[in-house]
Amino acid sequence: MGGKYNVDAAGLGEGMKRMQPQTAWSDVDVSAYIDGQLDTTAQSRFEAALEKDPLLQQRVTAMREVVALMQAVPLREPPRNYLLTPAMIAAQPAKRPAPRRPSLLLMRLATSLAAVAFVVTAGLAFMRQGVSPTAMVMPSDEAVQAPVEVEVTKQVEALVAVPSAAPLQESAPLEGERLEKRGESQADIPSAPAPVAGFAAPAATEAPVIAAGEAITAPPGMGEGRVAVTETEVPVPPEFMPSPERVAADEALPMEATSVSSGEATAEMQDTYELTATPVCSWWIPGILGVATLGLAGLTYWISRRR
C-alpha cells in the first residue's frame, strides 16, 4: 500500500488530487474524519468506504502523518511566567493618546498666511504714508508749499462746513443734470478716479462731487494730496456750499494773500490732515506680522527637520 502511494505521491497534494476522483470523499471529509468532526451518519459511511477503498486508506494515513508530526513537537516554553500582580494591574496606565504634534501642513499654511498678511499690511501702510503730513514732502521751501495746502484746506472746509442754507432743489441737482451742465455724457465718465475739477478751477455755483478715493490734485508742480472720502458719491447740499460772497472774496484774493507765515501754514496743514486724511499709519501691525512670520517659518522648519 505504501509503495503504491509513494508512486502516486511525488507531492502528496498532487497525488491526492489524482486520487480524489476515484472516491466521493473530499480532502475536507478526510481531515474532518481524522478529527472526529463528521456527523454520525457521515462517519459510518466513511468507515464503510474506508474498509473497501485502499486509496482512501492512503489518504487518511498520509493526513494522519502530518497531524502526528505537528503533535510530535511540543509547544515552546515561554521565557517567563506572565503572572499578574495587583501592582501590574494598577500600574498599567491607560493608553495615552499620542502627543498631538502640530501638523506640518497647518504650520506651513499659517506661515504663508502670516507672510501674506505682512505684505498686505506693509503695502497699505506704505500707501497710507503718502497722505500723512509727515510723509508729505516736507517742503524745503515752505512758502511755496503752504499756499497749496491752504488751498486744499479751503476746498475741503467748503465741503464739510455748514454754511447758510440754500434751496435744496437748486443746489442738489440730479447726477444727469450735473453731467449735462458739464457737457459730459454718462459714457464719458471715467471709471478711474478723476481729479476734482473744482480744485483746478473752483466753481462755487456747482455742487462738487467727490468720489471715494478721489485724488485731489493740486496744480502741477505744486505737490498733491489725497483725501479719503467715506461715501462714494456725495452731492454736496447747498447749505454746505460756501456763500457766493465768500467765494468771490476768495477768488479776489491773490495767492500771496492766502499765504501766511510758515508757522501758520504748518498749523493749517495739520488741520487739513485732521479733517481729510486718515490717521498716521503706524507700522506696528506690519512689524508684529513680520515677526510672527519669521517665528512661524522657523518653527515650521524645526518641525520638518524633526520629522
Next chain:
Amino acid sequence: MTSIVTTTWDEPALVQSAQRGNLDAFNALILHYQAQVYNLALHLLHDEAAADDAAQEAFISAYKALSKFRGGSFRAWLLRIVSNACYDEMRRHQRRPTTLWDDFGDMDEEANPYLVDDGPQPEQRVQQHELRALLDRALCRLPQEQRMTLLLVDQMGFSYQEVAETLGVRLGTVKSRLARARLAMRSLLQEEGELLPHRYRLNSETGN
C-alpha cells in the same frame, strides 16, 4: 484576597472567580494557557521578544476585559485577544524579526540562564529540535490563515468550534482551511524529507 487551591481543573469556576476580582484565579488560568498564548504570538510575530511582550499585554488586557466574557470557550476568547493584539502590532510596525547582539546577553553560561541546559540531552530532544526547525520553516511558507488553523488544531488541540471562535470565521471555513493546510504541509515536509529525523520521516519516504 482569597486564594483558590484547585486540585482538579475547573475552568468555569476559575473564570467566574476571576471575574469577581480574584487575581489568583486568573493567574491559575494564565499558568494553564501561557504556553499557547506565547506560541500563538510567536508564530504571528516571528519575534521572541515581541511575542513575549504581546503575551504579557494580552493577559493584562484579558484581565481588564474579563467582565465582557459571556461564556463559551475561555481559551478561544483569550487567544482571540492575543491574535487581535498581534495583528494590531503587525499593522502598526510592520514588524520584522530582528535580533540584537544585546539580546544574547552574557555569553557565559554560568551567568546567562538561557544558555544553561540543566536537563539531559537525549537523542529524542535533539530530534525534536530538528523537527521543530523544519516545521517552523514549513509553517512560515503557509498562508497565515492556514498556519493559524493548523497550529490551533494540531498543536494546541482546539476543536473546530473553538478555532472558529478564535479566528472569527465559520465552521466550514475552518474545515476547508485545515484540510488545505495539512495537504500543503505534507508537500512542504516532503521537500525536506532527507532532513527529517528518521523516526519522523513520512511513510512515503521510508517506504522507498
